[in-house]
Amino acid sequence: MRITLNVWRQKNTNAAGAMKRYEVPNVSPDMSFLEMLDVLNEDLLEKKDADGPVTFEHDCREGICGSCGFMINGVAHGGHERTTVCQLHMRHFKDGDDVVLEPWRANAFPVLRDLMVDRAAFDRIIASGGYVSVSTGSAPDGNAIAIRKLDSDLAMDNAQCIGCGACVAACPNASASLFTSAKIAHLGHLPQGQPERLERAKKMVDQMNNELFGSCTNIGECEAVCPKGIRLESIAMMNRDYARASFMERPSTGEVGFG
Amino acid sequence: MAAVATNSTLHRTLEFWQASIGKKTVMAVTGGILVGFTLVHMAGNLQIYLGADVLNHYGQLLKSNVAVLWGARLFLLASVCLHLTAAFQLWSLKAKARPVAYQKLAPTKSSYASRTMYVSGPILLFFIIYHLSHLTTGQTHPQFDEGDVYRNVVLGFRQPVAFAAYLIAMGCLGFHLIHGVWSAFQSLGINHPKYTPKIRNLATGLTALIVGGNLSIPVAVMLRLIGNDVQ
Numbered sequence: 204m205r206i207t208l209n210v211w212r213q214k215n216t217n218a219a220g221a222m223k224r225y226e227v228p229n230v231s232p233d234m235s236f237l238e239m240l241d242v243l244n245e246d247l248l249e250k251k252d253a254d255g256p257v258t259f260e261h262d263c264r265e266g267i268c269g270s271c272g273f274m275i276n277g278v279a280h281g282g283h284e285r286t287t288v289c290q291l292h293m294r295h296f297k298d299g300d301d302v303v304l305e306p307w308r309a310n311a312f313p314v315l316r317d318l319m320v321d322r323a324a325f326d327r328i329i330a331s332g333g334y335v336s337v338s339t340g341s342a343p344d345g346n347a348i349a350i351r352k353l354d355s356d357l358a359m360d361n362a363q364c365i366g367c368g369a370c371v372a373a374c375p376n377a378s379a380s381l382f383t384s385a386k387i388a389h390l391g392h393l394p395q396g397q398p399e400r401l402e403r404a405k406k407m408v409d410q411m412n413n414e415l416f417g418s419c420t421n422i423g424e425c426e427a428v429c430p431k432g433i434r435l436e437s438i439a440m441m442n443r444d445y446a447r448a449s450f451m452e453r454p455s456t457g458e459v460g461f462g
Numbered sequence: 463m464a465a466v467a468t469n470s471t472l473h474r475t476l477e478f479w480q481a482s483i484g485k486k487t488v489m490a491v492t493g494g495i496l497v498g499f500t501l502v503h504m505a506g507n508l509q510i511y512l513g514a515d516v517l518n519h520y521g522q523l524l525k526s527n528v529a530v531l532w533g534a535r536l537f538l539l540a541s542v543c544l545h546l547t548a549a550f551q552l553w554s555l556k557a558k559a560r561p562v563a564y565q566k567l568a569p570t571k572s573s574y575a576s577r578t579m580y581v582s583g584p585i586l587l588f589f590i591i592y593h594l595s596h597l598t599t600g601q602t603h604p605q606f607d608e609g610d611v612y613r614n615v616v617l618g619f620r621q622p623v624a625f626a627a628y629l630i631a632m633g634c635l636g637f638h639l640i641h642g643v644w645s646a647f648q649s650l651g652i653n654h655p656k657y658t659p660k661i662r663n664l665a666t667g668l669t670a671l672i673v674g675g676n677l678s679i680p681v682a683v684m685l686r687l688i689g690n691d692v693q
Contacts, residue, residue, distance in 0.1 A: 211565075274564065274566070274567070276566060277566035278568050278570060282568075282570060303565065303566045305564055305565060308560055308562050308563070308564055309559060309560055310558060310559050310561055311559070373570070375556070375567075375577065376555070376556045376560075377556070377559035378482075378559070408481060408483060409481065412481055412482060415555075415558055416559055417482075417552075417558075417559035417560070418482030418483075418485065418486060418552045418556070419482070419483075419486065419649075420552075420576065420579060420645070421576070421641075421644070421645040421648045421649065422572035422573070422576040422577060422641075423576070424569060424570060424571070424572045427570040428570060435648060435653060436653045436654070436655070436658075438648070438653075439648055439651045439652060440653075441483070441651075442483050442486070442648075442650065442651040443651030444651075445483045445484075446478075446483070446650075449474055449477065449478040449481075449484065450474060450478070
């Protein structure tokens with residue numbers, strides 16, 4: 204089949220970008236979306252196209268690394284439930300389809316080139332509090348800490364977040380609430396995450412605000428496009444933990460002004 | 463904020479307000495207050511079906527205690543101001559968070575109402591101003607008679623333009639509430655697979671009740687079901 208692509212081309216972060224049209228003939232329905240782009244890029248290289256091949260991020264190509272992701276016809280990852288771009292196949296498209304490809308758009312995600320954005324803002328949110336402090340040394344006994352099945356399930360559900368950025372991209376406010384809340388809920392459901400739970404919520408949410416992500420309006424677009432099925436329930440948990448961290452945390456006994 | 467002692471309640475409150483989650487909490491609480499008012503306001507208005515005497519007596523009762531009246535008015539005004547300020551600040555953040563718009567953005571599962579809160583909200587603000595000048599202070603009412611609430615309502619709604627304004631406003635209120643009521647719970651951190659479907663139903667039920675109850679009055683006036691005695 205024949206696919207027409209409208210692709211956002213941008214040389215670097217500071218350059219102005221524009222949409223360019225490309226024809227991809229002989230697309231097999233068995234190809235993945237990225238393989239179709241590989242074919243286009245081969246062709247662009249062969250033709251010595253002035254803009255060069257289309258840059259897009261990819262790594263595992265099996266939906267677990269979080270590298271790939273861009274807007275396909277205005278929907279993050281193309282709109283198939285729990286599917287990243289690399290897991291999307293051309294059988295979902297028809298011969299003669301016109302497809303628009305755009306990078307994630309957010310102030311916190313500057314475009315590096317074409318469809319590739321810099322998601323270092325996510326790394327900085329994780330670094331601000333998305334960890335648990337552990338004593339190193341000999342490994343603890345397995346199952347030494349009992350964890351309720353439901354809590355471990357909820358933690359694992361949230362741990363699935365691959366940080367692809369689709370939630371930010373799909374949100375009309377460019378909010379990173381789903382991403383940040385997945386990390387907070389992942390660790391917050393586990394006993395190991397309790398000592399730093401409120402501190403974590405405070406630090407990560409503050410970092411999220413500092414990165415100039417927008418606010419959450421609870422509309423649920425993020426949840427719909429999340430390839431890992433993270434739910435709005437996690438955002439509610441983040442809101443709870445943040446409110447508690449803001450008002451319930453007491454100063455440590457050594458702090459000036461206590462009592 | 464430097465002048466405020468760290469760890470004081472004031473400092474924490476200011477810091478909470480700085481965060482978008484804090485503003486959303488404020489919007490949820492003030493929104494709840496305003497929904498409560500709208501519900502009581504509608505219940506009071508429905509007394510129009512009991513006749514002119516009952517409604518006018520209710521109007522006098524509301525104005526009988528100046529301290530209570532102005533206390534309630536200031537409380538509501540403060541809620542509206544906080545709701546508005548938070549909404550405006552979050553709305554300006556939206557533009558900063560995505561300076562380059564998508565050429566194509568297709569919504570998937572979000573409702574029309576949820577995506578247009580920034581439209582229904584401002585329309586409701588203009589409606590509140592109009593509504594107050596129409597039936598409370600009377601500047602935009604051609605035949606306003608202070609004290610005769612029943613007559614003001616009936617004659618007011620017989621004007622086609624006013625009737626249309628109330629119709630549009632109630633549509634906006636419906637859109638605003640059906641997302642807002644549910645959203646307030648989410649902002650306050652209340653989301654649970656057991657209760658969230660019930661909260662969604664509560665939002666739908668409250669919206670139907672408030673919009674239906676309020677709309678019934680201008681419609682009844684227009685259909686001459688009430689107010690035939692007023693010339």
